[in-house]
Amino acid sequence: MRRRWRAAVALSLVTLLGVAPLAACGPSPAATVSDRYRTYYEVFVGSFADSDGDGVGDLAGVTGKLSYIHDDLGANGIWLTPINTSPSYHKYDVSDFEAIDPEFGTMQDFDALVAKAHAKDVRVLMDLVIQHTSSKHPWFTQAIQALQAGTTNKYVHYYDFSTTPKAGYVQYGSTGIYYSAVFSPSMPDLNLDDPGVRSEIAGIVGFWLGKGVDGFRLDATTSYYPHDAAAGVAFMRWLESTCRAVNPQAYLVGEAWTDATSLTSLYASGVDSFFNYPFATVSGKLNAALTARDGTGLSQATQAWNETIHAANPAAIDAPFISNHDNPRPSGYLMRSPQLEKLSAATYLLMPGNPFIYYGEEIGMVGSGTDPNKRMPMVWSTTDLTGTTKPPPGGTYDESAVVPVDQQLKDPGSVLSFYRAVLALRNRTPALARGTYTSITAGDRSVLAFSDAYQGTTVYVLENLDSAPHVEQLDAMGLPASVKVRDHLLTDGAQAPSLSGRALTLPPGSVAVLR
Template identity: 30%
Template sequence: MGEPPWWTSAVVYQVYPRSFMDSDGDGVGDLGGIRQRLDHLTDLGVDVVWLSPVYASPQADNGYDISDYQAIDPVFGTLEEFDALLAELHDRGIKLVMDLVVNHTSDQHPWFVESRSSTTDPKRDWYWWRPPRAGMTAGEPGAEPTNWHSFFSGPTWELDEPSGEYFLHLFAREQPDLNWENPEVRQAVHAMMRWWLDRGVDGFRMDVINMISKDVGLPDGPPLPGSPYGDGSASYLCGPRIHEYLQEMHREVFAGRPDRLLTVGEMPGVTVEQARLFTDPARAEVDMVFQFEHVGLDFDGDKWHSRPLRLRDLKASFGRWQAGLADVGWNSLYWDNHDQPRAVSRFGDDRPAHRRDSATCLATLLHLHRGTPYVYQGEELGMANAPFATLADLRDVESLNHHAQAVAAGADPDSVLAAIRPVSRDNARTPVQWDATEHAGFTTGTPWIAVNPDHVEWNAAAQRDDPRSVLAHHRALIALRHASWTVQLGDFTMLLPDHDDVYAFTRALDGETLLVVCNVSGTPYRLDELLPQAVGAELVLGNLADPDPVALAGWDARVLRLR
């Protein structure tokens, strides 16, 4: 076997710029703010920063609606400031991965402005335009070309009244989908990607990249329960030309460049079998995928209908992905990102007595799997969900659209808000809690979204020199991955698959076996009864002080070296 790729030993840190650090007092995080906090990233020990979009954007979806791929939005700074950030990261040995959002653009992107200007414009076919349903009049209820349901509520089609045609948007109506069937679209995207790589960036995290290939017939999807819309996902998730498009992208953009580059494909709905194809190095598509299976286990039908997570379901999911990508491809490992509520509130226990232990337990569980771990900003501090008291506290277009649609359909507004509160994407987007001062040290102005009031106790300044802090435990986990070939590359074997609270597995390589035991509950258990081999094993890393050799306390997590 040759030298393993560098990212097998790496840890990625996601920066959501709007909420990371504000350098100019306007209440919105920016590139200057990121530069001010680089010591934090260096101290943590991360190898890569994944930067959520900083491109020019009307901000209908907080930057995931891009109006110019080769410009920095003034709210975040300038291209010169970006270059300075990139240089400073490289000086610290940290790579920078950009967020690539090319399933859709902003409706204010010049490409779409031209496409919309006339049915005969040369760029008309750069997007998905369709006439109303046969026999129906444009604007009439149900006249949309398909019955597909948008991820952000409502139909996926928006009527353009001057032309009498509809354009497709899988997300917000301000985010029209690009038509990748048109080779000119693909060439334009490839040219833009080469421009950023030539500037020095180290790769791309590719937003919903498995949606770029659509079934050109655009057939209706099966009806969704209780909805006037249908599920069109079979027509756009991992569509008929997706592998062709990614292989072409690799040839046109990455071939011949240094192997330091990283490509990560965010792929909702992707299966293990599909991921093996996408991440097989011999196929030259992407290095790893973000899959959503494990973050879909705690809701019923859709994200607004939460239910408790069953740990055995999580084991089955993680175990299937570990086994499926053991010999081909690679896993990405995450709890949190800009689209997910905070893991300590979702899967742990964010009450004061248990928050530190459950946050470090969840981190240990994740980081010791085979794959590349991702740390989302604030996760290393144990940041928790926010107490959104009213609808006015929310900013997320997905949450606001859902509330409006549900209330219009007759739902009780307070009940809808109660369902939104624990799962809204805004939970991930409250400002990073740097210290206990007003606005958590994030800004000298008024933050664009309120700081979580718990920042007085939970902040980076309070944890920086505390050896028992969530921050210190993340440092130790990252250092262990860097130092241990067994953590990086060892075989994975799941233990206790049917236990309701204890998550245990081994990692083994070249005669060394590490046993990982995580009690994902507040209930104590006898370690000597569950895993006798753990008794007397060497403690490599644990999250509790002076753990009992024969008993697991609540939220107890240990990495043990078997003798």
């Protein structure tokens, strides 16, 4: 039944489209506005929460932690890293696109997760890995069998094979068969030009959207057509249309680990968002601004970036982040300083768009070097290990210095409590995510200042990136005479920002929100 339904969906689609600091026990910081703008929480499923005691995180574990993700933290969307059947721990080499890997549970577990998430108005994104398959996928094994027998079948056309060595191709065993594999010999590249492959992809997205998934994170988009950027954009335009035909509100966010110019060009595909790599990680503009205490430069860069992506796609939604499962965790390069972690969080979580938080970032987890060390078990507690997973294969990072969730929830000065406060502010101030961002030049370059205009309301934000207090003259910055300090955030428990006449005093590391 599943295969027949999927094939019918695929055929119809191909025919249609063509080839303020929040107290730990205070109110929930969850959002009150339900639309396409969300704060997403990336869950590396195998390392997040274990429901059955086998040491591997699973879907039922994620379901059990939705109250933490939504009610405690304030996120209103989740991105699940791959959950399809796969021979690897990370699941980025799929062997069945329409099944749940048994390590993570059952389809019933998935349905329960989606149902509970939607009951909380939490959107669910799946990782869509369609640049390649596992070498264990039946499509690939049947193609190899045909080639070895000197015959052919439709699956031979699903991949790029050769009888001679080529750059980017690997040999299948000791045979004379070679195939394209950008990432690994265990990940043969799909031929995305093949109508059969496109029909399969249409069926896959239709299947999961039909199951209630709200959208997809598109893995490795720059590798769809690594030597033809225009073809990659055209393919994503087809994929976007294919998803919209099933669910017009489906949300797509692409991974494109590339430079700003190349990333901007991808927005012409119509894909809603691309992860904002130019601003992210240790080498991005956000960390550079924190290091140099250059608030003016950062606000100007943020305005320019948003204007650029909206020129390419007027409906674009930026996707800021500072860490994910492929990059070093920020606590390490922020010297494990709670104040710097809070300042970094405030900086990117107050940007427009849909920010993405990597699990454990909000409690200061660490990890760098090999990939497994960036994907270590979520630290829920040091006394009650229920739900704690084993490290992934090869994971050796020591997380013993990390203060666990249960302790940080009780500490109003913790990094986690600060994340809660930022998200509560973001969720009760719709203009922050949705507004038109305009850079404001403050009197001191270390003050990040900007406005967000949305539906007739303008919000003004000033963030002091410095370790010294600063006094800013609102008249000199062009702020209206009627504005008052309506909200604030503190990174070190210092005195709150204060307005005396038209002079705003910003303590070190503080954020003031004026309306």
